[in-house]
Structures are given as structure tokens and as C-alpha cells.
Amino acid sequence: MRKNKFYVCLFLCIAGGLMSCNESYLDQTVITDLNEDVIFADSTYATGFLTDIYSDIGFDTDLDRFSNVGGLQVACDEAEYKQVSYITTGASFATGTITPVTVTNDAWNTCYKRIRSCNKFLQCIDRTPMVESTKRQYKAECRVLRAWYYFLLVRHYGGVPLIGDAIYNVGDDMKSTRDSYADCINYIDSEINSVLAEHVLRPRTSGRLNGRASEGLCYGILSRLWLYAASPLFNNDERFGTPETQDLLNFPTYDKERWKKSIDASRQVITSPGDYRLFEYHYDGHDLNQEEPGWGYYGIWFDFDYFTDTDYGTFHYPEGAYQEILFEKKGATGYGRLQSLCPKTCGGNGNAGYPYSNLVDSYPMIDGKPIGEGKYTYDPLQPALNRDPRFKNSISYNGCKQRNGNDMYAPVYTFMGDDATADAVHSGTPTGYFIRKYVKRDCAGNYWAAPYEFRPLMRFAEILLNYAEAVNEYYGPDYTETLGTEEMSPYVALKLIRRRAGIEAGDDGMYGLKANMTQEEMREAIRLERYIELAYEGFRFFDVRRWKIAEQTDNAPMMGFEITRKDGAFTYRHFEVRKHVFRPAMYFFPIPYDETVKQSGLVQNPYY
Helix, strand or coil: CCCCCCCCCCCHHHHCCCCCCCCCCCCCCCCCCCCHHHHCCCHHHHHHHHHHHHHHCCHHHCCCCCCCCCCHHHHCCCEECCCCCCCCHHHHHHHCCCCCCCCCCHHHHHHHHHHHHHHHHHHHHHHCCCCHHHHHHHHHHHHHHHHHHHHHHHHHHCCCCCCCCCCCCCCCCCCCCCCCHHHHHHHHHHHHHHHHHHCCCCCCCCHHHCCCCCHHHHHHHHHHHHHHHHCCCCCCCCCCCCCCCHHHHCCCCCCCHHHHHHHHHHHHHHCCCCCCCCCCCCEECCEEEEECCCHHHHHHHHCCCCCCCCEECCEECCCHHHHHEEEEECCCECCHHHHHHCCHHHCCCCCCCEECHHHHCCCCECCCCCCCCCCCCCCCCCCCCCECCCCCCCEECCCCEEEECCEEEEECCCCEECCCCCCCECCCECCCCEECCCCCCCCCCCCCCCCECCEEEEEHHHHHHHHHHHHHHHCCCCCCEEECCEEECHHHHHHHHHHHHCCCCCCCCCCCCCCCCCHHHHHHHHHHHHHHHCCCCCCHHHHHHHCCCHHHHCCCEEEEEEEEEECCEEEEEEEEEEECCCCHHHHCCCCCHHHHHHCCCCCCCCCC
């Protein structure tokens, strides 16, 4: 019996309604077959209403978010977007042409639709015949979800209208003025802390409740919330924006203590009785006789399939691959994600985009050292040889083996020239690579078996990276403390992540990290680790913005890798795929034009 169930969106029209082009983001929910009285008079319907609110929790980091062609990964320096005949938000960010007219409205509409659903649930659930303890738990979950959707709004736009518990109906005088960035951050913080103070949620959810809100998720949200809020874009005496928009986009003054709030929340996750840990496994989960350094990094993307992999050496994982997961987006079985990621010969269509060499070349060798700086020689024609195992679990490259129809180990050939295949650079892929993260090894877009399309949204590796970054900024790189029974520090956090990745410890036990780093050196090491560890999970787009370095990272040539075969010999070179263009306005999403037209008091973000 599987340990988990995916969420079925049974109540989409009930819970949120469908937005037409004439509706505002706060218009009344559309009720179709069932009305409010029927829904909240029945515990099953009411539970379904809440369950449906979960269905959009990961929409903003979906790999095909922008008109089914790419997501945040193609809007930054992770991946090239697929060329199509229409304008997409990803392409507009990459080329510096994003405007309030061309930007997707999904963040604004989806989040407010779900916030309204949360308010409706909280208003009506008391009339539902249901065990009181379950009702309290559901209320707590609903408030966490509401805070989650507000956070998604804030990291896209800055300060947004806070509507509290209001449920606006057609004809109501709706609030349209934006609250300050500080007020929004403090509201989310207060909501999460209020839920925590009730002690209703479990430290972690498990079994059939996997993926629902937990105490661990609450602290994880606070860890991420305050890490963002403490970052230079939002927490700097040199304020971003115009005088009339600065309060909407950042705090009035710098406060170092904001880093401390992120640290404290991360500490709570690290010491949680929910026992959140990295899923460190160095054997193939299908074949325990087959050693594979870093296999656990692959296994977490398919936690539903590996929840019974509970033991590796002295490590015991009661939750299997779920041990690392704080929150995830559920999904049914399907081919959609495989088709958007796989090479063409494996049934792919490229909709998720294609990796740039900028990211590919950032992966270290297996000793943890950058290419050309350690004991291992890098061979561009065998890029996975003696490489950080996260590379082969994230990138499809020339010569890698991948499921192709009924062939479990078909090679992917991206070379051009003699005997080129449909996967060749400049035809099958514009960069020479395909994204492999999230691709199950025994499945393909052109194979009959379809995996569950689950996707982690928050995992313990992020918490360790949040902790390392905030501690480095607040205390410095050499700070060490004991959390529970374990030593923790920025160095320890990075070592744990690299050890799980399958990187060698080395004679010095540093996993390729430089000893005695300055604060700036540690800052760069943490940023590199986030770039690699969290690739294609929706972090990079926001990371380079909150660090206020997007004008460098996203205003640069994006590179590809070309291999040519001629008369049995191979030559190779790097080439420029395109130069990304970044304008200061692009530190934030523009508010969709339709919303600013309908709501006269809704101030647009600066420079648009």
C-alpha cells in the first residue's frame, strides 16, 4: 500500500472560481454545482474545499509556468527558453522586455483567489459537523496556506494589499492600496507565529497526510521569509525604488536582527522532533549491491517511490526519502513533466528549457574543487567523470545514458556533424544540454510507465543553506554552536550538503571547501552551493534579486557547449547562446496592467 496520496482537485470551481478578463482579483468566488451552505454542511465537502487550496501551492515554481513554456529557470541564468511564436514571461525577462502588459498575471490572480478561499473556509468551517480537534487543525492549516500565498505575492511584487479576513463580493468597495513591505512581512510572521502558539499542528506530517502543513513547515516559512527580508534588496540603508515606492519594496532602515530571526527559525527545524534530515544514501535504491555516491540526491525527487528506503549504513530514515521534505506539491501520474524535460529522442519537447553552461560549469569535481583546481582532470567530452554527482542527476549531456522508449540505457547524443541525432546542439537543444532533474530513470516521455509528478517545495537542504547564509551575515563564518546533540555552523551545513551529494571528504575533511574563509568568501561559497543544490527549483530567480546581483548575473552572455563529430573525431567549443538583458525594474514583477487599471489606487512597481 503506498504511503501517500496525491491531492485531487475536486473543488476547483468551488474553492477559487475561474477568473475572466473582466473580473478583479478580489471578485466573488464562482459557485457552480454546490453552494456554500451545502459545502460547509458536510464534513467531506468542507475537507475537500481545504484540500483544493493546496492544489496551487507550487504554481510559481512550475517548470512550465509561463504559457506552458518554461518557468523561473528560463527567466534567469539557469536555462534557455524554448522558442515559440508568442510572447512569454520567461522570454521577456531574459531579453529585458518585460512589461505590465506582457507579464503573466498568475501570481496576482492565483494567490488572491486562494487567499479568498482561505478566508471563506475560516469564516464557514465552524458550522461544519466535524470533530473539534480536526476543525482546529484545519483552521491552522488554512492560516498557514494563507500566509504561504501572501509570501508568494510579496516575493513577486513587494508590498501588496493585505485584506485580512475580508471576503469581497461583487459591488463591494474593495481595498486596492498596497501595504508596506514591512507590514506584509510582519503580517506573515504574526500569522505563522499565532498558529505555532496554538500547538495544533504536528512537528511533521506523514503517511496519508504527507505534504500538508506542519509545525516544521511553519518554521521553514519563517526561515525563508526572514532570510529574504534580511537580504540587501529589502534590508539596506541605500533603498531600492522611487521615493513613492520605497516603503512598498523594502524596510525603511537596515536592521541586522532580521538575519537573527531567520537563524532562530532554522534552528527550530534543525532541532525539530519531526526529525528533518538530509536523505543521505550512497547506494542505488533499486539495487543495494550497487554503490552510487550521492544517490539520495536523486531519490528525494521521487519520495513516493522510495519511502521504504529507510536504512543506509548507520543512518536510519523512518520516513525514507520523505525525511528531507518539509512541503511538497502533489501530482498524479503523468508524462507532462517528462516530456518537458527529456531529450527529443526520449520523447521530450523542450518546454522546460535548456541548461546554460554558466550553471553546468559551476558544478565542482568530485573532490569538491572547481574545475581545474583540484586533483582530478576535467574532460569536456566526459563531463560527468569524477564530477560532483549532482551534475549527472541534474543535467543531460552528450553520451549520458537515459531511458528511450523500451531501451533503459540509451545514449543521448548532442553532438552535431556526422551521424547527428534529433538531440543535436542547435537543433534538438540550443545549448547542448537538457534538464535531467525530476526525470525518473526508468521513465521517459515516450515510455509507457508514467511516474507520480510530485515535487518538493521546501526541503531540509534549503534550511541548512538558509542557516549558513544568515549565520555568516549575523555572526560570521567561524561561528559554531551545538543544536540538539550536533555541532552546527556555516561550514558544517555546507559539508553535510556536499557529503550527501557524494563529494569526497578529502584528507582535510573539508569536502573541497576552503578553510578559514573570510565572510565574503563564505558568502560566495554559500551562493554557489545554492546555485548548484537548488538548481531548477525556483530559487535562483529570486536569490540573485534579493542579493541585488542580478545586474551582473542576468546582464551577461549565456553560454552553450557545442560538440562536432567529423570523420570519427570530436572537437568542441563554448559559444554564446544569447546575452541576457536586465533592467533595474526587473528586481520585481510588474503588477499586471489589467489590475492597475481596475484598481485606481494600486501603485505600479517602479521603472515600468
